[in-house]
Structures are given as C-alpha cells and as structure tokens.
Amino acid sequence: MRVRFAPSPTGALHIGGARTALYNWLLARHAGGTLVLRIEDTDRERSTPENVEQILDALRWLDLDYDEGPISQVSRTERHQEILEQLLAGGHAYRSSATADDVRAFKDEHGAERGFRGDAEESGAVRLRVPDDGATVVHDVIRGETTFRHTHLDDPVIARADGSVLYNFAVAVDDLDAGITHVVRGEDHLSNTPKQLLVLEALGAQQPIYAHLPLLHGPDGKKLSKRHGAASVQELREAGYLPEALRNYLALLGWGSDDDQTIISTDELVERFSLERVSRNPARFDEQKLRWLNGRYLRELGVDDLTARLEQYTGRSGLRAAVEISREKVQTLADFWPLAGFIFDGPADDPAAREKWLTPDGMTALQAVRSALEEVDPFELGPVQEALEGVVRDLGAKPKQVFQPVRVALAGRAVSPGIFETLVVLGREESLARIDRALAP
RNA sequence: GCCGCUAUCGUCUAGGGGACUAGGACGCCGCCCUCUCACGGCGGAAACCGGGGUUCGAAUCCCCGUAGCGGUACCA
Numbered sequence: 070m071r072v073r074f075a076p077s078p079t080g081a082l083h084i085g086g087a088r089t090a091l092y093n094w095l096l097a098r099h100a101g102g103t104l105v106l107r108i109e110d111t112d113r114e115r116s117t118p119e120n121v122e123q124i125l126d127a128l129r130w131l132d133l134d135y136d137e138g139p140i141s142q143v144s145r146t147e148r149h150q151e152i153l154e155q156l157l158a159g160g161h162a163y164r165s166s167a168t169a170d171d172v173r174a175f176k177d178e179h180g181a182e183r184g185f186r187g188d189a190e191e192s193g194a195v196r197l198r199v200p201d202d203g204a205t206v207v208h209d210v211i212r213g214e215t216t217f218r219h220t221h222l223d224d225p226v227i228a229r230a231d232g233s234v235l236y237n238f239a240v241a242v243d244d245l246d247a248g249i250t251h252v253v254r255g256e257d258h259l260s261n262t263p264k265q266l267l268v269l270e271a272l273g274a275q276q277p278i279y280a281h282l283p284l285l286h287g288p289d290g291k292k293l294s295k296r297h298g299a300a301s302v303q304e305l306r307e308a309g310y311l312p313e314a315l316r317n318y319l320a321l322l323g324w325g326s327d328d329d330q331t332i333i334s335t336d337e338l339v340e341r342f343s344l345e346r347v348s349r350n351p352a353r354f355d356e357q358k359l360r361w362l363n364g365r366y367l368r369e370l371g372v373d374d375l376t377a378r379l380e381q382y383t384g385r386s387g388l389r390a391a392v393e394i395s396r397e398k399v400q401t402l403a404d405f406w407p408l409a410g411f412i413f414d415g416p417a418d419d420p421a422a423r424e425k426w427l428t429p430d431g432m433t434a435l436q437a438v439r440s441a442l443e444e445v446d447p448f449e450l451g452p453v454q455e456a457l458e459g460v461v462r463d464l465g466a467k468p469k470q471v472f473q474p475v476r477v478a479l480a481g482r483a484v485s486p487g488i489f490e491t492l493v494v495l496g497r498e499e500s501l502a503r504i505d506r507a508l509a510p
Numbered sequence: 511g512c513c514g515c516u517a518u519c520g521u522c523u524a525g526g527g528g529a530c531u532a533g534g535a536c537g538c539c540g541c542c543c544u545c546u547c548a549c550g551g552c553g554g555a556a557a558c559c560g561g562g563g564u565u566c567g568a569a570u571c572c573c574c575g576u577a578g579c580g581g582u583a584c585c586a
Contacts, residue, residue: 077586112585169583181512194584212515221513221582229584236586260514260581283516283579290578321522321535329524331535348523351579355521358536368549398548408547457545472545484547 070102072251073244074135077109078120081301082127083293084354085255085285088319092282093253094133095320095342105247106138111239113143127302131312132335137247142239145246149234152242152272153195153227161271162227166193172223185223195228197238197267205263205270210280210344217263225264237261241268249277253344256281256351280344283323284351293354300354309382309403310359314366318359322352332365364400372396379405385413394490409486412494416481416503423477427507431474434464438475439504448497454489478507 074090076082082090097104108124110116125139156162165187167175172185187196204218227238244252244265259281269276287293293300305315313335320338321331324347333341367375376392382402391409399405411417427435441456442448461471472488479500485491492500 075586079586109586115585172583176512183512196584215514217513223582226584231584233584235584240586255580256515257580258586261586281515286579288521292579318522323522325523327524329534331522350516352523353521355536358522361536364549395548397550400548461545468545470545476546480546482546486547488545 070097070100070251071105071247071249072097072102072253073105073107073247073249075107075109075240075243075254076124077112077115078117078124079112079115080120081303082124083301084305084319085293086124087127087131087302087315088285088322089254089282090128090133091131091316091319092324092342092344092347094135095338096251096253096344097136098339099342102250103137104135105249106135106140107243107247108139108141109236109240111142111234111236113233123303127306130306131302131316142243145239145243146234148246149228149239149242150232153232153234153238156197156227156268156271157195159271160198162195162197163187163189164191164193165196165224166190166230167196182221184219184221187224192230194226194230196224197227197264197271199224199267205266207259207262207266207279208276209259210278211283211347211349212259212281215259217260222263222267227268237264238268241265241272244277245269245272245274251278251280251344253280253282256284280347283348285322286351286353288353288355290353305359307403309401309405310363311366311370311378311402314359314363317366318362322354323348332362360400367399367401368396370396378402387413390494391486394486394494398486408484411480411482411485412491416477416479416506419477419482422481422483426473426477426483430470431477432508434460434466434471435474435478435504435508437464438471439501439508442492442497442501442504445497448493450489450493453492457489474507475504478504 072093074093076086076090094104096102106128108116108121110121121139128135153162157164167185167187171187175185176183184199186199186201199222200219202219204216207215207217209215225237226235228234262279262281266276285293287300302315306312316335316338317333320333320342324342326333326341327346370378372389372393375396376389379392379402380386380388383406391412392405395405395409398408437460438457441460442453445452445456457471457475458468461468464471473483476485476488476491477483479485479488479491479495495503
C-alpha cells in the first residue's frame with residue numbers, strides 16, 4: 070500500500086487537512102505501507118515557502134511522519150511537459166483559445182447540462198478531450214460507485230497557455246508516477262476524480278483505489294473559518310491542546326470503532342483504523358468535546374511530563390509543585406497559568422472577591438489563621454490542614470468562611486487550587502506575607 | 511441553473527430487515543462528594559428529515575420530495 074498526503078501550501082494546515090493527514094498516516098502505519106508527502110504548489114500565486122514550512126511544522130507537532138517527500142509538484146515540471154506532449158500527440162488533448170465566457174456561451178446554446186467541447190487550434194490552453202458518450206465511474210471505498218456521465222463534463226483545461234499544468238492533470242500524473250495505490254482525500258475532490266480518471270485512462274494507466282472523506286464544518290455547519298475560533302493546527306497548539314488528544318479527537322470525526330470507544334490511543338488507532346468504517350456524512354468541529362478529551366489526556370500524564378510540557382508552553386520554569394496541585398483542575402495547557410500563576414506572580418486583583426470575602430468577619434478569620442500558621446511545624450500538608458480546621462472549630466464558623474478569605478489573601482481571587490496545598494507550595498514565609506498584606510488597612 | 515454527495519439526540523456516533531422500550535460519548539439539567547473551581551460518582555431530558563413503496567416485519571432496502579454541503583476556474 071502506498072498512500073499520500075498532498076496539501077497545497079496556500080495557508081496554514083487546517084483541521085480538515087490535519088485529519089486527512091492523520092487518516093492517511095493511520096492507514097499506512099496500519100498496513101505497513103508507505104506514506105508520501107507531496108506539496109501541491111502548482112498555484113504559484115498562492116503557494117509560499119512560509120506556508121510549506123508551516124504545514125511541515127504542524128505535521129511535526131502532530132507527530133505524523135512520512136516515508137517519502139516532501140516533493141514539490143512544480144519540481145516535476147519536465148515530466149508533466151512530457152506527458153502533456155504525449156496526450157497532445159495522441160489526440161487525447163488539444164489546444165484551445167476558448168475562454169470562460171466561451172464556455173458559458175456554449176452552455177447557453179447547448180443546455181446547462183451539456184459540457185463544453187472545443188475545437189483544436191494552433192495555440193492556447195490545453196484541454197483534455199472528453200468523449201461525448203459513456204461515463205466514468207468512481208469506485209470509492211467509502212461511498213460506493215458514483216457515475217459521472219461524460220456529456221455533463223466540460224473538456225477540462227489541464228495546462229495554461231504558457232504551458233504550466235493544472236491541478237487535475239498534475240495530481241493524476243504524480244499519483245501515477247509515485248505508484249499511489251490508495252487516494253484518500255476530502256470529499257470536495259469527488260467531482261474532480263472523473264477528470265483525473267480520464268487523464269489516467271488517456272495514459273492507459275490503472276486507477277488507484279479512492280476514498281473520499283466527509284468534510285469537516287464549523288459548529289454552525291458552515292465552512293470552517295477564523296470566525297469559529299481555532300481552526301488551524303497552529304491555533305489549536307497555541308490554545309493548549311495536546312497532540313495526542315487532537316489525534317484522538319480528529320480520528321473520531323468521521324470514523325468510529327465498532328464498539329464506539331471514545332478514548333482511544335494512537336497505537337490503538339493504528340491497530341483498529343480501517344477505511345471501511347469511515348462515515349459518509351460531514352462532521353462538525355466541536356471544541357467542547359476536544360476540551361474534555363484533552364483534559365482526560367492531561368490527567369493521564371505524569372506530573373513530570375505535564376510539568377515539562379507546561380514549562381515549554383509557558384516559557385517558565387520551576388513549575389512542578391504548582392502543577393502537582395493544579396492538574397485536576399485544568400483541561401488545556403492554557404488553563405494552567407490563569408489558575409496557578411498567582412503562586413509565581415503574586416495575587417491577582419479581583420475587587421469583587423475582596424469585597425465578598427475580606428469583610429470584617431473575614432479579616433477576623435484571617436487574623437486567626439495567621440496566628441495558627443505561625444505555630445505550624447512542620448509546615449506541611451497535614452499540620453497545615455489541622456491548623457486551619459482548628460481555626461474553623463474555634464471560631465464556630467463554616468469552613469468556607471475561613472478558607473475563602475485565606476484564598477483571596479493568597480491568590481487575590483475566589484478560585485485557586487486546594488487551600489492547604491496552596492499554602493504549603495507558597496511556604497510559611499510567603500503565605501504570612503500575603504496574609505499580612507491582605508490584613509493591612 | 512447544472513452535476514454530485516449526504517441525512518439517527520444540540521454535537522460526534524453505534525446500528526447494516528426482527529436482538530430497538532434506538533446504545534455510547536461531549537454538552538445540558540438534577541443529586542452526591544466538597545474549602546473555591548474542577549475532578550469523580552449516580553440519575554435525567556434529548557434523535558431515526560417528510561412522503562410513498564418492498565416485506566409478515568424497516569432507523570436499516572428502493573423511489574420521490576426537502577434540506578445541508580461540495581463541484582461547476584487557464585485555484586487546489
């Protein structure tokens with residue numbers, strides 16, 4: 070089995086492309102096949118080296134490797150010209166000066182369902198000659214057979230007047246030369262397939278097995294865009310998602326195991342993935358489910374691993390103790406700093422929290438806690454907890470009437486990791502200093 | 511307009527003629543746990559797009575309609 074992932078570098082790698090890459094990768098790894106990476110850069114206007122680098126970077130981060138490539142489609146220009154001449158010489162293609170307007174005029178005259186047919190001229194763009202009768206049938210592993218009647222097809226332009234080739238031609242030739250056995254790509258390419266098949270047929274080549282994946286849409290069912298928040302791999306990475314969680318989530322968008330398992334490791338995906346079980350209906354990208362899944366993966370990580378990732382993500386070091394007491398409370402790497410950053414940067418400033426908890430009663434409780442903490446020895450979880458609970462008893466108060474003022478004094482907010490744990494991580498000196506600051510008029 | 515694909519809870523899906531009182535997961539609601547926020551546990555509401563067939567029997571097969579999406583470029 071030889072499969073390929075063939076993105077065009079006209080922008081960042083979006084989750085749709087990432088899923089296509091993932092499925093091809095899973096397929097290749099499952100079958101012990103070869104994954105070829107090809108960069109479809111025949112659109113010289115929009116293709117940039119920066120975009121290529123971004124795609125490569127996204128694949129690296131996702132930990133999806135490939136066995137051959139990346140090979141640039143334009144680097145194969147000579148070969149494309151050779152095939153082009155071959156088709157021209159064999160009468161499978163012809164030059165035509167017909168413009169888009171001419172094509173429209175042709176359809177107005179012959180009916181909208183009648184595809185454009187041109188006459189061979191001396192110069193102009195190269196069009197593939199499509200037979201008038203008959204049909205091209207696409208055999209798709211996911212969708213079954215789809216028939217495209219030739220009369221509905223226009224003679225497609227396969228090379229510009231200047232000789233540069235177009236997508237549907239380049240793809241067919243490149244897939245053929247690369248010996249691709251399975252073409253797995255988005256459903257938006259389904260209607261392109263007959264054109265590619267016609268090129269292959271003109272070349273007397275065998276057709277690969279096709280699998281057209283259902284498209285991915287935004288939460289509103291519309292095409293994914295900036296409007297929907299994070300839609301590119303880069304953005305998801307910046308939003309604090311883990312690559313393994315994203316792989317799991319993406320795999321589930323259009324594919325499900327027979328037992329409908331939700332949490333499924335990459336190794337298990339490789340083992341269980343099959344094209345036959347890919348769904349036919351489009352899916353919507355639901356970030357809430359990704360968040361939940363990411364939280365599950367985050368909590369599976371050991372403290373050391375999670376600390377390392379958070380230190381890389383935040384660019385800070387010495388996070389381990391804070392990570393240890395926060396890991397149950399975060400779903401993404403981005404959630405960590407807002408929750409635990411006060412440990413390093415000092416209390417936040419939340420007037421509402423101060424007003425609610427640093428009341429006269431709150432100050433009384435805080436004073437009592439301060440005295441109790443001074444005595445605690447050693448300053449560790451058990452003793453600290455006993456000391457605070459002692460204050461609660463002595464004051465005859467509810468736990469939160471004592472703990473919340475302390476929390477606000479330490480964190481500046483009404484939300485934080487557990488209060489005993491936070492005290493221990495801050496240490497006696499820093500804790501007392503923060504309490505004193507809160508007590509100061 | 512034309513060509514094509516698709517159609518199960520709000521979302522991702524299981525289901526491939528009787529096992530369906532349609533299962534799971536996210537989200538939502540309630541309860542429990544609880545120092546906040548979470549995590550976790552328990553429970554609940556929530557779907558077969560509509561209409562015709564085929565069949566003893568249809569979420570499952572066929573047709574029509576409707577809707578969504580894709581293509582219709584000298585873009586990919």
